[in-house]
Structure formats: structure tokens, C-alpha cells
Amino acid sequence: MNEILPDVYRHTSSAHVYVVCDADSAVLINIGDGSVLDCLPTQVRHVQAVLLTHHHRDVAAGAARAVRAGIPVYILQGEGQSLLDPALYLSMADRRNNYDARPYHWVVPDAAVTQPLREYRTYRFGRLRFTVWPTPGPTPAAATFLLNWRRHTLAFTGDLLYAPGQVSRLASTQWTYHGGEGLAGTILSLLDLAELQPTQVLPAHGEPMPCAALQLTAAALWPLLQLRRHNTRLLELRGEPYAELRPWLLMNRTSLACAYVLRAQNGRALLIDFGYDFSFGQASSTDRASRRPWLYTLPTLLRRYGIQGIDAVIPTHYHDDHVAGISLLQENYGAQLWAPENLVDVLARPGAYRLPCLWFDSITAQRTLALGEPFEWNEFRITPHELTGHARYACGLLVEAYGEVVLFGGDQYADADGLGLNYTYPNLFRETDYTRSAELYARLQPNLILSGHAQPVVPDAAYFEKLRVRGEQLQALHAQLQPxxxxxxxxxxxxxxxxxxxxxxxxxxxxxxxxxxxxxxxxxxxxxxxxxxxxxxxxxxxxxxxxxxxxxxxxxxxxxxxxxxxxxxxxxxxxxxxxxxxxxxxxxx
Structure with missing residues (x-):
């Protein structure tokens, strides 16, 4: 046990464990094999908590011992399941025909019930205040803990980096069979942390480092990401995450599903959809450990475009790639959820529905929007319209401003021409849905159509007729091809x-x-x-x-x-x- 900073000790077993002391109590960052509990500093009479940066065995193996000793163990929501059921995770390492490259065999040996942490929140243990910062890389839901300590900011980074220019293990950065998702995530996380300017970087493996190590390591990883040809536009998108479609209308170029921003003259913003901001690549599976929203581009949005605050977000439908980040917006930016009336219940009670793409948590609306009823937000007139087809609980948002009529259609139509019939049977698709949506589009006559996964469409008169014909063909074929x-x-x-x-x-x-x-x-x-x-x-x-x-x-x-x-x-x-x-x-x- 070495004192590396005043009242900050380091014990090394399978990984470094940091013991941050507050009088006669302490908080442990990671737990290693648990042996740290046998050799705590003499003044420590009580361990208030163990904070885990991620779930890998070398940093978390002693979690069960800590729980048995009555010490609460905290970990990000997405990471806790592997500690709760390590046998299940270990069995996943032996699956046949497996294309998930993540190291499931690095799971802890014994089960432990953990307490969930939320991104961006600050947790207080006595006089110690730790802020949870999302730093995907070694795992999709890995975190760094930031502590303001005697006029210094300490960053406990887990396995985000090992030394200036090195990470602990490249193998853990591959989340799909041949991808470089974790590499991209690590680079983004390192650059994000660097902007926070921590005084000391304290890794789970390796020696303490200055802040400069963060950018140096990001630069060192970049050639490998380029060589993999994975997310080659990463730095370009980080520099310019938003496209200005109009002075008052922005599109998030980095999100998994396109998210849009309405900019009012008074400096306020309203978002349309907000799922996975800066989606640099996702893991193969769709469990909680593999799907992680964050707020990566929001500081750039506010700073670059002079936005003073976010009033609300309106989703076009309930799918996770359109709503996963809404709770974080509510908690960290004070944004309200304004939900069209046909989305309110499925967002609040996702467990009541047997549907694909449901987000894991309840999201409560602060305002319910009546379908077909326009309302004013600053200089914008907004009308939600029911829009079934891709999803049963979905709407199109008609926005009228500055002499333009813009329709946000969510995922109803796909492809570059905006004519792809993007239906999915488990979403409660009906054979009449696309004839109805064609009628709606023709009646609304937007001059700009924005979707969830395609470039903007500027429709001509023929476009609406094509929608009608294709919708009728779809309905006729469903009647023809089945009883x-x-x-x-x-x-x-x-x-x-x-x-x-x-x-x-x-x-x-x-x-x-x-x-x-x-x-x-x-x-x-x-x-x-x-x-x-x-x-x-x-x-x-x-x-x-x-x-x-x-x-x-x-x-x-x-x-x-x-x-x-x-x-x-x-x-x-x-x-x-x-x-x-x-x-x-x-x-x-």
C-alpha cells in the first residue's frame, strides 16, 4: 500500500486499487482481487463504497467479498449484470457460432449485487464527491471517476489507457467480430477527458500520468483505427457534429438515428429525437451492457451555435435509437419530454408491451401533445400527426417556420429517394399503414422531409404520387400473398x-x-x-x-x-x- 498523493493510497493486486481517505473512512476505486481489504491504511475504520470503472475480472473480482463485508459496490447500469450473473456471462464465452468478440471470459468469479451509477451524476460519500464520466473503450459502459481533491482534479480512468501512448489491452476494444468500436470509443473518451483537464490520470494498470497523456494516447491510437478502416471520419465528425440545414435547423451528423435541433431567435432549442449521440459503433448484442447513450456533442452544440438552453425534446417514435438519451437530457440539461399522445404510455411503461426496440427505462413525459392539434413554440408552429407503418406508436411532426413546411417523418420511409417502405411486422404493422401515410404526406405537402436514417428529401409533385402507388401495391400484395x-x-x-x-x-x-x-x-x-x-x-x-x-x-x-x-x-x-x-x-x- 503506497501513498501516491496526500490521503490517496494505491494497492496493487490483479489491478491497482485506489484508496481515497476521508478521516477514518475511505472510498475504493476498483477492488482488484479483494486483498486490499486486508491491508487498508491504519486510519481507515470504515469503507463507504467501492466504485468500479468497468466489470472485467482484474478490476472487479473482489466485489463479492466487499458485498459480504457490508460494503456497497457501485458500477454503471450497463456493467452490473455481469457481476450479478457471472455464470451466464462465462457461458457466453463458449457459445458456438459466436460472432461477439468481447471477452466474456474476463468476468468476475463470484456473483455480487451492485448498486447502479448514472452517467454525469455526482455521488457524495462523506466529504468525497465523485462525478461519473462516460468513457467507453475497454467496455461499452466503462466510466471514469472524477474527484476534485485539494485543488486538483483526479481522473480514475480504469483501463482507458495504460501509459502515454498505450492502452492496457487492445483485445477488449473489439466489440464485434471484426470491428474497431472500442478503439473509436477510446479516442473519443480520451479527447473528451482531456478537455476537462484533470491534474492526474490514475489508471487501473500503469503509473499515474499528467493530463497530456490523454491526447497523446488518442493520437497514438488513430493510425490503428485508420488501418482498420473503421470510422475513418471520427475526428471530422467530432469537429463538426452538426450540419446546418437552415440557420434555424440543425442535424446531428453523429447520432445513430438522425436527431434534429430547432433554434429559436431567443437562443432556446427544441430537439426532435435523441437516442445515441455520437454513435461510433455498437456491440453485437442489444442488452443493456451493449447500448449506452451519452451527451457527447451537447457542449459543442451549445457553444458553437449560441444556444442558451434546451427546452424540450419531441420523439417521432419510441425506438431506442430515437429516445435512449432523453432521460440524460432531462437530468443534465433540464429538458422536458413533450410526447405525442400515442407515445406517452409506451415510453412510460415499456415493460407492458411486446415490441422490438424498446428502451430499458421508463421515460415520463412532462407534456402530452394532442395528435392533429398545432401548438406554438417561439416562432415555430408544430403539429404532431399519427404516422403508423414503421412503428405503431409513431408520429410525423410538421414544423412551419420562416415560410417553410418541414415534415419530420421518423423512420417511416427509407432510402435516398425517400420511397423505401420501412415496415417491420413485430412493430404491429398493418397492410393499410402506407396508403394512409401516403395520403397524409400528400395532404401536408411539406417542402422538406427529414427522416431518421437518410439524407433530407426535397419532394416534387411526382414524389407524393409515387408514395400513393407504392402504398397501394404493398397493401394489394399482402392481400394476395397470404390467407x-x-x-x-x-x-x-x-x-x-x-x-x-x-x-x-x-x-x-x-x-x-x-x-x-x-x-x-x-x-x-x-x-x-x-x-x-x-x-x-x-x-x-x-x-x-x-x-x-x-x-x-x-x-x-x-x-x-x-x-x-x-x-x-x-x-x-x-x-x-x-x-x-x-x-x-x-x-x-
Whole structure:
């Protein structure tokens, strides 16, 4: 145990553990193999917390021992799952046909229940105040802890860098089979930290370094990223993250899904969509550890364009690449969520829906926007319109300002010409959706169309006619290529709830032909039943159920049409009253 700064000690086992003392208590940065608990400085009588920069075994193996000793262990939300279930993560290292290059075998040996940390927040332990700064690189959700210490700023960087010009292990920077995602993330993180000008950089491996080591290491990594041909525009995008489409309209060039900024004359801003800011590359899987929003370009936005604050963000739909960063905006910039009325519930209760691309956390709207009702924000007139097709819970935002009519269409249409029919069946797509959206676009007559994943489209008169023709073709082909029942939709919501809670089954018939059939109900959460179904053309039928039983019991629904036609299925699950989402438990059918 060496004192490297006044009241800051370093113990080395499988990694450096930093012991920051506050009178007779201390906070540990990383835990190594846990042996630090046997040789704490003599004045330390109580360890207030262990803060983990990331989940790898060499920095976190002793977490279980710390928890057993009554010491709370904190780690970023996305990193904690591997400590909670290391056996699962270790098994992922042995999967066959595996294309996820991350080192799952570097997981901790023993399970530990950790406490979650949030990016950009400051946590206080006695007189010690640590700020959590996102520094992806060694893992997607890695963090640096910043501590203002006796007129100095200390940066505990984990494995972000090893020495000036070196990182601890290049292997951990490859998050896909042949990508350089972590390299790009490391460079961005190093440059971001350098702007904060820490006095001392304290790594998990290697010796203390001055701030200059951050930029030096970023420069040293750049040739390898170029050689990989991964994200070759990284530094260009970092320098100019926003494109000025109009003096009052900006587009984020770095985000996974295009995010837009309306600039008012009074210096305030309103954002349209905000998912993954500066998306430099994502890991193969889509779990919490692999999907991490941050606010990387926001300081540049405010500084370069004279923006004094962000009033609100309006999402076009609920998908994670359009909403994942909204909570961070709310917490760190005071921005409100203004949600169109058809998005409010799915954002607030994502666990109630069986849909793809749901963000993990509840996001609560501060204002609900009525569909079809215009409202004023400074010099802008904004009208949300229902826009189903790519997603059921989606809207188009019509913005009128400075003599222009701009339609933000989210992901409804794709491709450079803006004619790609970007539908996805699990998003509750109906065969009539694109005829309806073509009618909407033709009625609104925007002079500029902005989407989530394509360049701006300036439509001519022929464009709207092409949308109509393509929408009608899509509807006709769905009617031609499958039997009637396959054109129906069946869903149960909420998908999980406590015993006795109402579950509504919706049988939706988007076709122009009435549907008659039978609904067969079964499962451990209900008595068997067979009900007649009659869903009118272009309408739906709903049936209420109150499934009951033990946690894990299910109610199953099977919709049958004429003999010989395929069936549709849905289900809902009973969960314990105190449980959250159903992830990884065992269920009885």
C-alpha cells in the first residue's frame, strides 16, 4: 500500500486499487482481487463504497467479498449484470457460432449485487464527491471517476489507457467480430477527458500520468483505427457534429438515428429525437451492457451555435435509437419530454408491451401533445400527426417556420429517394399503414422531409404520387400473398402483471373483409375457454381477462379462422407483485 498523493493510497493486486481517505473512512476505486481489504491504511475504520470503472475480472473480482463485508459496490447500469450473473456471462464465452468478440471470459468469479451509477451524476460519500464520466473503450459502459481533491482534479480512468501512448489491452476494444468500436470509443473518451483537464490520470494498470497523456494516447491510437478502416471520419465528425440545414435547423451528423435541433431567435432549442449521440459503433448484442447513450456533442452544440438552453425534446417514435438519451437530457440539461399522445404510455411503461426496440427505462413525459392539434413554440408552429407503418406508436411532426413546411417523418420511409417502405411486422404493422401515410404526406405537402436514417428529401409533385402507388401495391400484395387470418393482428397488453390484473386482448382486422373465428384460451393462469370472434372490416374486437395464479403462470391465446388456415398466438405472464420486467426467470406455462 503506497501513498501516491496526500490521503490517496494505491494497492496493487490483479489491478491497482485506489484508496481515497476521508478521516477514518475511505472510498475504493476498483477492488482488484479483494486483498486490499486486508491491508487498508491504519486510519481507515470504515469503507463507504467501492466504485468500479468497468466489470472485467482484474478490476472487479473482489466485489463479492466487499458485498459480504457490508460494503456497497457501485458500477454503471450497463456493467452490473455481469457481476450479478457471472455464470451466464462465462457461458457466453463458449457459445458456438459466436460472432461477439468481447471477452466474456474476463468476468468476475463470484456473483455480487451492485448498486447502479448514472452517467454525469455526482455521488457524495462523506466529504468525497465523485462525478461519473462516460468513457467507453475497454467496455461499452466503462466510466471514469472524477474527484476534485485539494485543488486538483483526479481522473480514475480504469483501463482507458495504460501509459502515454498505450492502452492496457487492445483485445477488449473489439466489440464485434471484426470491428474497431472500442478503439473509436477510446479516442473519443480520451479527447473528451482531456478537455476537462484533470491534474492526474490514475489508471487501473500503469503509473499515474499528467493530463497530456490523454491526447497523446488518442493520437497514438488513430493510425490503428485508420488501418482498420473503421470510422475513418471520427475526428471530422467530432469537429463538426452538426450540419446546418437552415440557420434555424440543425442535424446531428453523429447520432445513430438522425436527431434534429430547432433554434429559436431567443437562443432556446427544441430537439426532435435523441437516442445515441455520437454513435461510433455498437456491440453485437442489444442488452443493456451493449447500448449506452451519452451527451457527447451537447457542449459543442451549445457553444458553437449560441444556444442558451434546451427546452424540450419531441420523439417521432419510441425506438431506442430515437429516445435512449432523453432521460440524460432531462437530468443534465433540464429538458422536458413533450410526447405525442400515442407515445406517452409506451415510453412510460415499456415493460407492458411486446415490441422490438424498446428502451430499458421508463421515460415520463412532462407534456402530452394532442395528435392533429398545432401548438406554438417561439416562432415555430408544430403539429404532431399519427404516422403508423414503421412503428405503431409513431408520429410525423410538421414544423412551419420562416415560410417553410418541414415534415419530420421518423423512420417511416427509407432510402435516398425517400420511397423505401420501412415496415417491420413485430412493430404491429398493418397492410393499410402506407396508403394512409401516403395520403397524409400528400395532404401536408411539406417542402422538406427529414427522416431518421437518410439524407433530407426535397419532394416534387411526382414524389407524393409515387408514395400513393407504392402504398397501394404493398397493401394489394399482402392481400394476395397470404390467407385472411395471417393479415390480422393479435396482441395482449400488458404482457405481464400481478395476479388478477386486467389483460386486454385485441383482435385487429385491418383488411376490408369481416373476420369470424374462434379464440382458444389456455394456460396455468386461466381456465380453458373457447370464444367466438367477430372482428369487423377495418376494425377490432377486444376481450378482457383477469388471469390469476403464481408468479410465472401464463395465459395463452390462439386465434383460429376457417379450417386449414394458420393460427395467431399471444400470451401474458403473471409476475410477482414486487418484481419488475421478466428477464431470466423460470415460468410455468
Amino acid at each position: 385472411h387470418i395471417a393479415r390480422m393482428l393479435l396482441r395482449a397488453e400488458p404482457i405481464n402483471g400481478v395476479s388478477g390484473q386486467l389483460v386486454v386482448l385485441t383482435i385487429e382486422n385491418p383488411t376490408d373483409t369481416p373476420f369470424t373465428g374462434t379464440l382458444h384460451v389456455s394456460g396455468a393462469a386461466t381456465a380453458p375457454a373457447c370464444l367466438s370472434v367477430a372482428a369487423p372490416a377495418g376494425g377490432c374486437q377486444t376481450v378482457d381477462f383477469h388471469p390469476s395464479g403464481p408468479s410465472g403462470a401464463r395465459i395463452h391465446f390462439e386465434l383460429r379462422g376457417p379450417a386449414g388456415e394458420p393460427c395467431l398466438f399471444a400470451h401474458a405472464t403473471i409476475r410477482h407483485a414486487t418484481c419488475g420486467d421478466l428477464n431470466g426467470d423460470q415460468y410455468a406455462s
